[in-house]
Amino acid sequence: MSIKGKVWKYGDDVNTDVIFPGKYTYTITDPKEMALHALEDLDPKFAKEVKKEDIIVAGRNFGCGSSREQAATCLKYAGVGAIVAKSFSRIFFRNAINQGLPLVQCKEAAENVSPGEEITIDFEKGELSCKKGVFNFPPLPESVLGILKDGGLIPHIKKILRAEKGE
Template identity: 70%
Template structure:
């Protein structure tokens, strides 16, 4: 369960406004990357975002480049989940692979307002806002497992199925 303040944006928010291409090979430290989050969209975001905040956006959030820093910048800026009407597919995968929760729920996006506090319950699949409670379909099990492990790399390390003789770490049990 997470609780956070909403930063609300519109449709088709692309990776170049989330994290500009000119920084993709020059800024590599995640905490530095976070300082440029949404630079071309909302100059206040990086300055004012707090740990646990939630992004609520329209259709096709994260469209454009495959650059993973578009996820890194939001995650390290403190964003705990992104709720959108829909996601661009590579961005969606990148979120899961970095352990950042993504939820698709059109109804909730239409009602939730910028700046309000919302609560997301992943167990129940509900979003609680001052406008009411919204249900969202749970993510498939294999994706939830990756998220629970904290991302794809951690998931591989934890997952005995992927063991090969080259792995340099002891397998951990799946949570």
């Protein structure tokens, strides 16, 4: 699994309310519509200009706040290919993986990547390549990669339950 994309860079503590405002949490149910509001209260340009496989690079504690899964869903459906950060809030980390959105925790890369540049990430090797060089990060465990490869937790569970039933 690897991707190549343009970088959108943000700071520390990007919270779930600026990623996907609470006022939409029960009124918007279509993931494609969620994508139109991605990062609305942080960067209104983002949802209009983001391209498929673009990569978000941020500071510490990305996704802090609410457990709302739409924060991961809206970014996934906006086309985001991966998020690189110094650290992630724990519920967001789980939600992103469960939505099939890969995450990279790598402090050095987050510090050295510039906004707008194109970077490549190889998830199995644990390598991020950018203008300033190649940075390594611990690859995600097999079990987590399995969820990502199946496209998220729901298709993953569906596959497991089918296998158990021998279908």
